[in-house]
Amino acid sequence: MEHGRVAGKPKVVFVLGATATGKSKLAIALAERFNGEVINADKIQVHDGVPIITNKVTEEEKSGVPHHLLSVVHPNADFTAEEFRREAAGAVARVLSAGRLPIVAGGSNTYIEALVEGDGAAFRQAHDLLFIWVDAEQELLEWYAARRVDDMMARGLVGEARAAFIGVGADYTRGVRRAIGLPEMHAYLVAEGEGAAGAAELAAMLDRAVREIKENTFRLARAQTEKIRRLSGLDGWDVRRVDVTPVFARKADGGAAGDDDDTWKKLVWEPSEEMVRRFLEETTTTPPAASVPTVVAAGGDAGVVATASTAPDVAIAAGGGDATADTM
Numbered sequence: 001m002e003h004g005r006v007a008g009k010p011k012v013v014f015v016l017g018a019t020a021t022g023k024s025k026l027a028i029a030l031a032e033r034f035n036g037e038v039i040n041a042d043k044i045q046v047h048d049g050v051p052i053i054t055n056k057v058t059e060e061e062k063s064g065v066p067h068h069l070l071s072v073v074h075p076n077a078d079f080t081a082e083e084f085r086r087e088a089a090g091a092v093a094r095v096l097s098a099g100r101l102p103i104v105a106g107g108s109n110t111y112i113e114a115l116v117e118g119d120g121a122a123f124r125q126a127h128d129l130l131f132i133w134v135d136a137e138q139e140l141l142e143w144y145a146a147r148r149v150d151d152m153m154a155r156g157l158v159g160e161a162r163a164a165f166i167g168v169g170a171d172y173t174r175g176v177r178r179a180i181g182l183p184e185m186h187a188y189l190v191a192e193g194e195g196a197a198g199a200a201e202l203a204a205m206l207d208r209a210v211r212e213i214k215e216n217t218f219r220l221a222r223a224q225t226e227k228i229r230r231l232s233g234l235d236g237w238d239v240r241r242v243d244v245t246p247v248f249a250r251k252a253d254g255g256a257a258g259d260d261d262d263t264w265k266k267l268v269w270e271p272s273e274e275m276v277r278r279f280l281e282e283t284t285t286t287p288p289a290a291s292v293p294t295v296v297a298a299g300g301d302a303g304v305v306a307t308a309s310t311a312p313d314v315a316i317a318a319g320g321g322d323a324t325a326d327t328m
Contacts, residue, residue, distance in 0.1 A: 009128045010096045013276055014041075014112060015105040016228050017134035018221040020145040021244055022268070024057050026134060027105035029269060030276055031065040037095045039088055040070040041106030041115070044179045046084070049075040052152055052160045053181035068095075075164075075176040081114035088115050089123055101280070109227045117234070124236050130279040131239040132272055133228055140248040141221060146214045147251075152181070153210065161185040162192075180220065184212040240275055244268055 013036070015027045027038050040046060044054050048071045051058075056071065068091040073079045088104065088111070095102040104112065116124045136144075149157075161182055168190055172183040188205040191197040197205070232239040246267050250260040 008282075009126065011101065011128045011130070011280060012092060013101065013103045013279070014116075014129065014131045015103060015134065016109070016112065016131055016231075016239070017107065018136075018141065018224040018228075019055075019107050019217060020141060020148050020221065021134040021136055022247070022264070023105050023107065023134055024061070025264075026132070026268065026272055027103045028057070028061065028063055028065050030272065031101070031103050032063060033273055034101045034276055034280065035099075036101035036103045037066040037068065037098075039068045039091045039095070039102055039104045041084070041088065041104050041108055041111045043079065043084070043106075043108040043111055044176060045070055045106070046079055047071065047073045047075050047077070047176035049176050050160050050164055050179060050182070052155050052157055054176065054179050055148070055152070073175075077175055081110050082118065084108075084111045085114040085118045085123075092123075092127075107224050109224060109231060113231060116237070121236070128279075128282070129236070129238060130276065131232075131237055132275065133232070133239050133241045134244055134268070135225065135228075135241050136243065136248055137245040138222065138225075140245055140252060142218045143252055144248045145217050145221060149210065149214050149217065157181060158185070158206070162189060165189045165193075167193075180216045181213050184209045184216065242268055242272055 013030065015023045015030070017023045024038075030036060031038050042054075045056050046069050047054075051071075057067070069084070069087055092102040092104070104115070106112070116129065162185075164177075164182065165185070170177065170186060172178060172186070177183070188202065188209050191205055192202060228239075231237055232241075244264070244267075247260050247264045250263045
């Protein structure tokens, strides 16, 4: 069965969620299972550059799944929600024409809303849509987000920021430089370059920068969650909430190796796989419930289907538009 072209309207799956909730992991797993391709909806990751700071999936993590609108915009360019709407709609059309399932995944809900509701809601009216919301209890999400920042530091965040640093007059309102992790490093990198601060002072400035990165990440996650909650109430948005809190709880408890993966498979992957399977089998769109349901558990086997790929997206040239500074 061509998963993107069952009877009725073409079907598109969205994976929503705040930063650090595991959207990319789930989107890639769904693409493997249902012969799909991932369309990036993160307004920072659409730019080329700083892969550690922007938490881009690696080639290994992609598992051979084609990705669209990832690292295709010049680092200094703006890329508006309207530009995203046009490019993403084109990517969806190409994936569907190949008989595959488009999976739109990312934390920039301004982009996602522009795609779904822009141009008179043309996209929503032309497609059957399923939205999977990967969510977690705030305290544990922030604990995990902080741990992820620590991991980014270990993988080379400082060196990546140093390589991207362009001096005292750096503009952090455009392009990839809006990414959390670059503005916060500015004062430290200026002091380091001037050479006047001692080792202890530099260490204190770096600690302060890391704290700011974490605090701004928490603030972003809260804003993203609130925006998804608002979108869930819109007409035509069939949003299904999947709770990843138990996965973070297992990590926080320091369980045996593999315990958190087993929890993810049982409480996140299996219900998500079942939801998408049922969605693809439907011939008409099921009206969304009045409130957002939370999926607790479900059955299902996680088989792998997809192996084919399509031509990669061409790079988008620098320039154009007034990109909003928010990353929600």
